[in-house]
Amino acid sequence: MGFILRAHHHYNRGYDRIATRLREDFAGSAAVACAWVAMDENHRALAVDNHGPTLRWAQRYAHRTLGKRAEDLHLVMSDVVDIAPPLVPRVDAVAALNFSALIYHDADDLKHYMQSARRNLRPGGVFVMDFFTGFKTGSTRTRITPDDPALPPFVYIWEQRALRPRSRRIDCRIAFEVGRGRGRRILRGFRYDWRLWSAEELVEAALGAGFDHADIWGKRYNAGLGFRSTRFGPLPRAGLGRLDPTGDNAVFYLVANRR
Numbered sequence: 029m030g031f032i033l034r035a036h037h038h039y040n041r042g043y044d045r046i047a048t049r050l051r052e053d054f055a056g057s058a059a060v061a062c063a064w065v066a067m068d069e070n071h072r073a074l075a076v077d078n079h080g081p082t083l084r085w086a087q088r089y090a091h092r093t094l095g096k097r098a099e100d101l102h103l104v105m106s107d108v109v110d111i112a113p114p115l116v117p118r119v120d121a122v123a124a125l126n127f128s129a130l131i132y133h134d135a136d137d138l139k140h141y142m143q144s145a146r147r148n149l150r151p152g153g154v155f156v157m158d159f160f161t162g163f164k165t166g167s168t169r170t171r172i173t174p175d176d177p178a179l180p181p182f183v184y185i186w187e188q189r190a191l192r193p194r195s196r197r198i199d200c201r202i203a204f205e206v207g208r209g210r211g212r213r214i215l216r217g218f219r220y221d222w223r224l225w226s227a228e229e230l231v232e233a234a235l236g237a238g239f240d241h242a243d244i245w246g247k248r249y250n251a252g253l254g255f256r257s258t259r260f261g262p263l264p265r266a267g268l269g270r271l272d273p274t275g276d277n278a279v280f281y282l283v284a285n286r287r
């Protein structure tokens with residue numbers, strides 16, 4: 029939330045504009061949209077996803093966490109490119125998180141999505157999407173103990189299975205390991221067919237889609253102090269070519285602004 033507010037503020041210095049409306053694309057559980065509404069009584073959010081059962085879960089989650097304020101969150105079942113003003117109100121920020129916009133493999137499809145995100149923005153609005161560099165095949169295992177005592181502990185398995193170097197198409201999976209010993213079972217969860225876009229390609233796509241500014245936000249290295257900042261901020265354009273998609277593992281954000 030702080031990141032979205034900071035990004036909006038960054039491109040609106042000198043204007044009397046405060047971000048109150050958020051749209052979460054590829055919303056899934058709509059956790060970001062719910063947190064946005066919960067943050068301030070003036071906040072409103074729209075969450076868009078094309079999967080009905082997931083949205084129904086999101087609706088129950090919103091009622092549980094927001095109570096009466098759930099009326100300030102609108103869940104819409106649609107492809108993200110098919111729902112835009114005047115069907116829905118314009119917003120101050122469109123967020124496409126958890127690498128969701130990496131589903132576009134083709135530069136024209138990515139640009140088409142960004143054009144549609146831009147159409148949803150008020151003047152001064154920002155589009156925020158995350159992406160990562162540093163694909164290596166392999167898997168990581170994280171043991172999770174849910175807060176809800178009715179749910180058993182399980183292992184969350186994130187697997188980076190394959191990269192096709194020419195198309196930069198990657199195959200990632202999520203699985204869950206439940207039980208122990210002879211009762212141990214692996215539940216296959218999600219499969220992601222993504223493209224590993226580079227920082228420069230994303231900036232180019234955003235500018236091509238009509239945004240007035242497009243920056244890559246990352247954790248900056250402060251040469252004077254000799255360490256990497258823990259806060260995200262816009263990186264110098266000149267260094268973007270060195271962010272190799274298959275180099276070091278790190279998360280970045282594309283932040284694009286409409287004047």
Ligand SMILES: C[S@@+](CC[C@H](N)C(=O)[O-])C[C@H]1O[C@@H](n2cnc3c(N)ncnc32)[C@H](O)[C@@H]1O
Pocket residue numbers: 053054055056057058076077078079082106107108109125126127128131
């Ligand atoms: C990687 S999940 C991210 C969910 C959520 N943003 C999060 O961070 O947990 C991607 C979500 O995008 C939805 N989705 C995929 N393609 C879509 C599309 N073209 N339009 C709308 N939703 C889409 C899927 O149903 C899924 O819920």
